[in-house]
Amino acid sequence: MIASIGIDVGSTTAKIVGVDLEGKFVWSYIEPADPRVEDQVQKFLNLIEKETGPIEGKPIVATGYGRNLVHQATKKVTEITCHARGVFKQLGHGGTLVDIGGQDSKVIIIGPNGEVVDFTMNDKCAAGTGRFLENTAGRLRVKLQDMGEVALASRDEVTISSTCTVFAESEIISMIAHGVKVEPILKGLHRALVKRIVAMIRSVGLVPPLMLSGGVVKNPAIRKMIEEETGEKVILPDHPQFMGAYGAALIGLKLVRN
Amino acid sequence: MRYLKYIWNVKVAGALFLKYQRFKSERRRVPARWRTDILAPPLKISARTKELISKHYLEGRYASGVKPVAWVTSGGPVEILQALGFYVLYPENHGALCGTRRVAVELSEEAENYGFSRDICSYARTDIGAMLSGKTPVGRLPKPDLLLACTNICQTVLFWYRVLARHFKIPLILIDTPFVYDDAPEHAIQYVKKQLEESIPVAERVARKSLKYKKLKEVVRLSKEASELWLEIMYRGRAKPAPISVFDQFIHMAPIVEMRGKPETVDFYALMLKEVDDRIKRGIGAVKREKKRLLWDNLPIWYKLRFLAEFLGERGISVVASTYTMAWGELAPLIDPEKPLESMAKTYIYPILNRGTGYKLEKMREMVDEFDLDGAILHSDRSCKPYSIGQVDQRNRLIQEYGIPALLLEADHNDPRAFADEQVKARLESFVEMLET
Numbered sequence: 001m002i003a004s005i006g007i008d009v010g011s012t013t014a015k016i017v018g019v020d021l022e023g024k025f026v027w028s029y030i031e032p033a034d035p036r037v038e039d040q041v042q043k044f045l046n047l048i049e050k051e052t053g054p055i056e057g058k059p060i061v062a063t064g065y066g067r068n069l070v071h072q073a074t075k076k077v078t079e080i081t082c083h084a085r086g087v088f089k090q091l092g093h094g095g096t097l098v099d100i101g102g103q104d105s106k107v108i109i110i111g112p113n114g115e116v117v118d119f120t121m122n123d124k125c126a127a128g129t130g131r132f133l134e135n136t137a138g139r140l141r142v143k144l145q146d147m148g149e150v151a152l153a154s155r156d157e158v159t160i161s162s163t164c165t166v167f168a169e170s171e172i173i174s175m176i177a178h179g180v181k182v183e184p185i186l187k188g189l190h191r192a193l194v195k196r197i198v199a200m201i202r203s204v205g206l207v208p209p210l211m212l213s214g215g216v217v218k219n220p221a222i223r224k225m226i227e228e229e230t231g232e233k234v235i236l237p238d239h240p241q242f243m244g245a246y247g248a249a250l251i252g253l254k255l256v257r258n
Numbered sequence: 259m260r261y262l263k264y265i266w267n268v269k270v271a272g273a274l275f276l277k278y279q280r281f282k283s284e285r286r287r288v289p290a291r292w293r294t295d296i297l298a299p300p301l302k303i304s305a306r307t308k309e310l311i312s313k314h315y316l317e318g319r320y321a322s323g324v325k326p327v328a329w330v331t332s333g334g335p336v337e338i339l340q341a342l343g344f345y346v347l348y349p350e351n352h353g354a355l356c357g358t359r360r361v362a363v364e365l366s367e368e369a370e371n372y373g374f375s376r377d378i379c380s381y382a383r384t385d386i387g388a389m390l391s392g393k394t395p396v397g398r399l400p401k402p403d404l405l406l407a408c409t410n411i412c413q414t415v416l417f418w419y420r421v422l423a424r425h426f427k428i429p430l431i432l433i434d435t436p437f438v439y440d441d442a443p444e445h446a447i448q449y450v451k452k453q454l455e456e457s458i459p460v461a462e463r464v465a466r467k468s469l470k471y472k473k474l475k476e477v478v479r480l481s482k483e484a485s486e487l488w489l490e491i492m493y494r495g496r497a498k499p500a501p502i503s504v505f506d507q508f509i510h511m512a513p514i515v516e517m518r519g520k521p522e523t524v525d526f527y528a529l530m531l532k533e534v535d536d537r538i539k540r541g542i543g544a545v546k547r548e549k550k551r552l553l554w555d556n557l558p559i560w561y562k563l564r565f566l567a568e569f570l571g572e573r574g575i576s577v578v579a580s581t582y583t584m585a586w587g588e589l590a591p592l593i594d595p596e597k598p599l600e601s602m603a604k605t606y607i608y609p610i611l612n613r614g615t616g617y618k619l620e621k622m623r624e625m626v627d628e629f630d631l632d633g634a635i636l637h638s639d640r641s642c643k644p645y646s647i648g649q650v651d652q653r654n655r656l657i658q659e660y661g662i663p664a665l666l667l668e669a670d671h672n673d674p675r676a677f678a679d680e681q682v683k684a685r686l687e688s689f690v691e692m693l694e695t
């Protein structure tokens with residue numbers, strides 16, 4: 001039985017999670033973000049109702065960049081708080097959570113009781129985010145979901161000096177024109193993204209263990225390179241893409257209890 | 259003729275008109291747009307601030323040919339010029355005014371189109387843009403006869419004022435203040451004092467009169483008094499709830515920056531202190547439901563003052579103290595009217611921007627204790643490199659060594675093109691949630 005619902009309206013994907021009274025992750029759904037947020041959220045709610053039963057009177061907590069457009073929400077909470085809540089509930093300990101999303105990345109230091117101690121977000125550009133890979137993947141004609149494997153398989157690696165998504169693209173074009181192979185370019189691209197992320201981690205100071213969430217974790221090269229660059233083993237929660245929505249649902253649960 | 263025009267427009271008609279305007283606005287009810295549900299009504303003194311500043315710029319409009327005119331950096335030793343009867347204009351203040359009136363971008367673009375890089379301080383770009391285009395929201399700026407730049411705030415002013423000097427073909431007095439790591443060594447103070455002494459004949463030649471030592475002492479005394487009052491007002495933020503926020507301080511700091519050494523400035527701050535004390539007595543807080551109290555580091559974001567005051571006020575956050583507004587009061591004890599040049603040398607070598615990053619960290623920590631604050635917002639100002647350098651470490655050390663929550667907020671004090679609305683909101687909101695749990 002669903003007791004509370006969390007909705008995470010991100011810049012690239014929208015997610016919904018339902019939890020039971022114990023806070024167990026029982027239902028979820030994800031699809032690319034629709035600019036008509038209200039319609040999409042309504043569709044999500046109809047879906048959860050159809051599959052799990054009536055939701056009337058149950059708390060709906062919205063998070064993500066589009067949270068303020070979710071008029072059905074009982075409460076709106078930022079991604080930082082929600083991610084920390086979700087990950088802490090699943091893993092049961094604090095540490096450093098790195099969430100790499102489509103257009104924004106964040107590093108959250110979670111205290112021993114699950115509280116947010118410190119956080120940072122990517123700068124004003126998309127350099128340290130999934131969009132960086134997405135944009136350049138198109139140029140290289142490699143499928144997004146294959147990028148990580150291809151990069152890992154390459155022994156060679158070229159240095160991409162530009163962290164700007166747009167400039168990196170022109171750097172790649174010139175490399176291809178000079179006959180550089182796709183695989184080492186891909187590996188270099190992953191490295192550039194990871195270095196950016198690691199700089200963010202350093203700016204707040206890594207408190208082990210290191211945890212990873214967000215859509216980009218599906219890419220094995222990112223995980224491996226973060227481990228390489230930080231010297232820390234990376235821990236993944238069960239539903240890495242849903243941590244924001246899950247945390248939101250957990251916050252809703254508190255409303256039920258109160 | 260010019261003199262008569264000045265007397266009539268500034269001292270008679272202008273003064274009367276501005277007084278009438280003040281009178282009217284003092285009686286006006288709180289503006290409809292004001293969020294009285296979350297913030298205290300505007301300070302009564304606001305009408306007077308407006309009158310004082312308008313009068314200052316009005317005088318500027320008619321000053322050319324009547325009084326010698328000097329353009330000065332905000333940390334410049336202005337007392338000598340005041341004592342010689344100069345009309346003094348602060349391009350940085352004018353820049354801030356352009357920022358609050360939302361014309362800074364237009365003026366910056368004038369400078370950028372001319373070839374000045376967007377990486378230069380936005381005050382400099384705004385000012386140079388105004389100089390090149392003649393555009394200003396205050397009607398007209400008086401052409402300077404003399405420039406005074408003091409490097410105690412940054413090195414930008416050195417090059418900026420050289421541009422002005424070349425454009426206007428006028429003399430530039432440069433006061434070089436050696437960087438202070440711990441304490442300023444005696445020879446550094448003597449070095450600054452010597453430059454102050456050497457500046458006197460240059461300024462006298464432009465003013466066509468000689469400096470009266472007695473008058474200088476008087477100006478220095480007034481400068482000290484106003485700074486002391488300002489410091490008192492800052493310290494009133496210790497009260498709970500805090501009677502005024504930094505956003506009020508930002509608005510009412512113009513006189514202490516651009517009208518130091520004048521009797522009306524002393525009267526103005528005495529009146530402001532009274533009003534602030536009255537608020538404390540009546541338990542009025544700048545933020546109606548003050549839940550958390552914060553520190554602000556670095557310059558204000560001039561074009562977002564209202565947005566920030568409301569966004570934070572709505573969430574029960576009162577930003578009570580800032581290193582920036584404090585800078586215009588904290589040196590007051592160093593000023594000694596009996597030893598004007600000596601004490602000016604000391605005062606002008608010690609501003610926070612002329613000291614090491616460790617000093618600022620220590621200052622912030624002290625202020626957190628002094629004002630009983632729950633955290634700090636460090637505005638990383640893209641324009642102001644000397645204020646922003648070291649903030650990443652300062653922030654981390656506030657958190658890790660002292661357990662003070664701190665947020666780095668990237669923006670620019672005068673250039674809204676470096677302000678990302680959604681990102682700023684996301685950071686602030688997450689920070690507030692973090693403070694609440």
Ligand code: SF4
Pocket residue numbers: 350379380381382411412413414415557611641642643644645
């Ligand atoms: S760089 Fe900083 S100190 Fe220098 S003029 Fe600009 S804002 Fe002022």
